[in-house]
Amino acid sequence: MKPPPFTYCDPESVDEAVALKSEYGSASLVLAGGQSLLPMLTMRLARPEALIDINKIGDLQKIERRADMLEVGAGVRQYELEDHPLVGELVPLLPAATRHIGHLEIRHRGTVGGSVAHADPASELPCTAVALDATVVVRGPYDTRTIEARDFFQGRMITALEPVEVLVAVRYPVTPRTAGHAFVEVARRDGDFALAGAAALVDLDEDGRFSSVAVGVSGISDTPVRAFAVEAALIGAVPSEENITRAAEEIVPWVVSGDDQQATHAYRQHLAAVVVRRALTAAVARARERSDAK
Template sequence: MKPPPFTYCDPESVDEAVALKSEYGGDSLVLAGGQSLLPLLTMRLARPAALIDINEIGDLRKIERRADTLEVGAGVRQYELEDHSLVGELVPLLPDATGYIGHIEIRHRGTVGGSLAHADPAAELPCTAVALDATVVVRGPSDTRTIEARDFFQGRMITALAPHEILVAVRYPVTPWAAGHGFVEVARRVGDMALVGAAAVLSLDEAGRFASVSVAVSGVSDTPVRAFAVEAALIGEAPTEENIARAAEEIVPWVTSEDSLHATGAYRRHLGSVVVRRAVIAAVARARERSDAK
């Protein structure tokens, strides 16, 4: 199939891209990696009047540390999160989670900003953004604003982006050195979209109990879910398998996805507690490794 006709725009700067987005508004779409957008176009599920290609904007391809945050440009290719030493050092959850995205060929084209703006609730990068308390940076014709990741995702493939705005970067707080992380997902086949996934970042106190916990889950609702009930059930507790398993059950009421071609709602509820438990166990193991390495 062929895409519908559209005006192709090839801006060379963020300002030029924003001006085009302001001109065409909701009748335009942004082309980054194209791994999700191009199939939508060829199936004519998307019919934009204009396509704004941001691939030649170098300012969107930067990875930089800014004080206590790691800023990743929207145009950074996903595979770069796996290979970039600064990412692995400052936010080690990202390389682990990114490795689950499709196949290497997809990660060489897909972009960080493209995944976040597409807002698939089963995708890995939206889930990690919520778990890490990331901040999304968007640019409009009059100003730049920031949106907390948990507020950015508003529904299935719906975000807080205004029609005239472009996502330009995402800022991740630097993970404390002693913290552990874990990412687990279940898919029908390697490279498929996850049925359910979970990301966890946590730290242990001197007594070995949970001092801080952050957990997010994908594939269980119309947006990534921050598992506050799981976190509350773990804080102050010893990281035993029994405590972790009991806390993981707190995600079940938040699983709202209904039966689909790939999984029933009941199976997703089961998987929700499974992946949360596994992600937390993996994060505890890494936190202990860090503690032993002091």
């Protein structure tokens, strides 16, 4: 099939892109990498009056440190996160998660902002944003505002982004050097969307107990889930296999995805606990390595 007719817009600055969004509002869509949008256009699941191509906007393609935050422009290609020295040093969970996104060819076109704005609950970058307490930076006709990741995702492919706004960057807190991270997912085939995935970031105190825990889970609800119950079950606990397994089971009540062609609800409940347990175990091992290396 061919896409429906639309007006093609090719802005060269964020201000131009925002002006176009203000003009067309909800009748417009933003084109970044196009890995999700172009299939939707060709299947006529999306029928925009205007398509705003942001690929010429250099300001959206920067990766910079800003005090205790790493700012990643919305137009940054996903593959850049894998080997970028600043990303690997400051927020190592990002490259670990990014390597699970589709295939290399997809990551060479797909963008960070595109994945976050698309808000697929099975995607890796939304899950990672929630786990890392990231903030989403959006620009509108009157101001720039920041939205906490956990508030940005409001439903399946539904976000807090207003029709006249453009997502311009995602900011990630710099990870403590002593923290361990891991990203684990289970998919039917390599490159498929995950049936369930988990991002984990942990730190241990001088006694080897959990001093901080952050866990995000994908594929189990209409939005990525921050596993607060899992985290609460581990703070102050010894990172034993028994404690991690018991805490991982706390994610099960949060699995609301029903039966579909990929998996049953019961199987996703099982997988959710499995990926959380595996991610936490790997993150603890990495935290211990970092502690030993001091």
